[in-house]
Amino acid sequence: MLCFFISLGLVAARASTEDAVAPYPVSVPKAPAPDPASKQDDKTVTYDAGYSRWLSAPRTVEMSQGVSFQQGQAFLKTDAAVVHLDSKMNAVNAQSLSKVHIYDSSNDLTGDTGQVDFIHHVASLHGNVVLVTKRKAPGETDSEPATLTCANIDYDYRKKIGSVPGALTVHQKDRVLYADRGVYNTAAQTITLTGNVHGHDVQGNMLQGPTAIVSVTPGQESVTLQGPIHGSFPVSDDEAAGAAPAAKKPALAPEQRSSP
Amino acid sequence: MEDKRIGPLSRIWLGVVGLTTVVAVTAEVSRYLGRYQPFADLIHESQSGPYGNLSIVIDNAVISHRLSSNELLTLKAGRVELSRDRRLITAANIYDSYVARPNGKKIVSFSAGSASVVVNSGLTGGAFQGSVRIENGVQASSPQFPQPEISCSRLIWDSQMETVNCPGTLTVSLPGYKTTATGQDLGYDIRTGNVHISHIHGVFHLKDAVQ
Numbered sequence: 001m002l003c004f005f006i007s008l009g010l011v012a013a014r015a016s017t018e019d020a021v022a023p024y025p026v027s028v029p030k031a032p033a034p035d036p037a038s039k040q041d042d043k044t045v046t047y048d049a050g051y052s053r054w055l056s057a058p059r060t061v062e063m064s065q066g067v068s069f070q071q072g073q074a075f076l077k078t079d080a081a082v083v084h085l086d087s088k089m090n091a092v093n094a095q096s097l098s099k100v101h102i103y104d105s106s107n108d109l110t111g112d113t114g115q116v117d118f119i120h121h122v123a124s125l126h127g128n129v130v131l132v133t134k135r136k137a138p139g140e141t142d143s144e145p146a147t148l149t150c151a152n153i154d155y156d157y158r159k160k161i162g163s164v165p166g167a168l169t170v171h172q173k174d175r176v177l178y179a180d181r182g183v184y185n186t187a188a189q190t191i192t193l194t195g196n197v198h199g200h201d202v203q204g205n206m207l208q209g210p211t212a213i214v215s216v217t218p219g220q221e222s223v224t225l226q227g228p229i230h231g232s233f234p235v236s237d238d239e240a241a242g243a244a245p246a247a248k249k250p251a252l253a254p255e256q257r258s259s260p
Numbered sequence: 261m262e263d264k265r266i267g268p269l270s271r272i273w274l275g276v277v278g279l280t281t282v283v284a285v286t287a288e289v290s291r292y293l294g295r296y297q298p299f300a301d302l303i304h305e306s307q308s309g310p311y312g313n314l315s316i317v318i319d320n321a322v323i324s325h326r327l328s329s330n331e332l333l334t335l336k337a338g339r340v341e342l343s344r345d346r347r348l349i350t351a352a353n354i355y356d357s358y359v360a361r362p363n364g365k366k367i368v369s370f371s372a373g374s375a376s377v378v379v380n381s382g383l384t385g386g387a388f389q390g391s392v393r394i395e396n397g398v399q400a401s402s403p404q405f406p407q408p409e410i411s412c413s414r415l416i417w418d419s420q421m422e423t424v425n426c427p428g429t430l431t432v433s434l435p436g437y438k439t440t441a442t443g444q445d446l447g448y449d450i451r452t453g454n455v456h457i458s459h460i461h462g463v464f465h466l467k468d469a470v471q
Contacts, residue, residue, distance in 0.1 A: 042466075043466050045464040046462070047462055047463070048460070050458065051459075053456045054454065054457070057453070083464070089406050091464030118466050
């Protein structure tokens, strides 16, 4: 498996820059001071393998039997991988030939296969991709993580941003959302869904729209829809008969049902 | 009446014949069991070298094996011993030694506490066939890309298989690229230039990583 550890300071700093141009009221964690040691760690990749075969031409290393890579604070693990080296024995990228598991302090990703671009800190996972957010609310020990499933994802393990170019599904507590594309920003704790967004929850609420922002902040989960939206809410028998509506917490906060 | 008693002389003769028979039977049995090889030195004399069947010990020796004008094996040692059958060379305090390809290109240079050279053929002429086993604090290096330096407990060069193996734990460093790896059981295929290492742990450096 390959694992990559990302500098929190750099991630947060870059994430805040990106979020500044986002039109959504998303709180961004304060960027901690950059850690020079972590920055240096990003320039190296630590590897372990049960077996390795170093080929002279082309300059590649075939690794198998429990392969792991660590770059910064991110880790990648797999059973078989091929690492491509440049003429000075520097690692350029790696291709996993079997199931991939990538994790860092915030997220956990798995896929059938994948490639890692060590230079640009991007891991591309393919086939049955599942991204699980690991962040928990302070003091919370059993918070339910949000999961994102898709066929392909490009995950910047330094910025901790996952870009899904195709159809994806987001499971968040009792809510399921579908969209044509999506971007998960760990620092902002949001999943931006675009294109044919639709979903429902276990209470029967349904929604549909062109764009949605899903907040995955523990304890503050919400969905913000933008643009012309369409949806339906279930009505209880008492409400249908004209009685006072029951005090029932809607799945979507009223102020979040419309675009900002 | 004829006196049938055996005389003293006949008794001696009978004793001699009996003793000779016992010795002959004992020798034949020993020979059959392989414990006695009469005239063995004379029989195997044709295989002995110019120094007969003596083992040779040389201090501060340099042993070289050449094919044409190229040295395939150079062994510099504080002490070298050549076995009686000339098929085994043992050496101690090895330094500045190396094995090379038939074209003269060095495969691996090494220094070590001890070495043994098993000669299958070719010590006195022709292509060398055998193996070199180097042990005890082996420090080896290869001039071929990426010029690795290896620290290991044992290194074995097999001329027929064209392989270099380092069984056991080892450390490989690439001084030109400031990287080091640890692992076990290195194998180097001289023909292809490929290397395999088990249980490897190391660090890749990245050039021009995006910051």
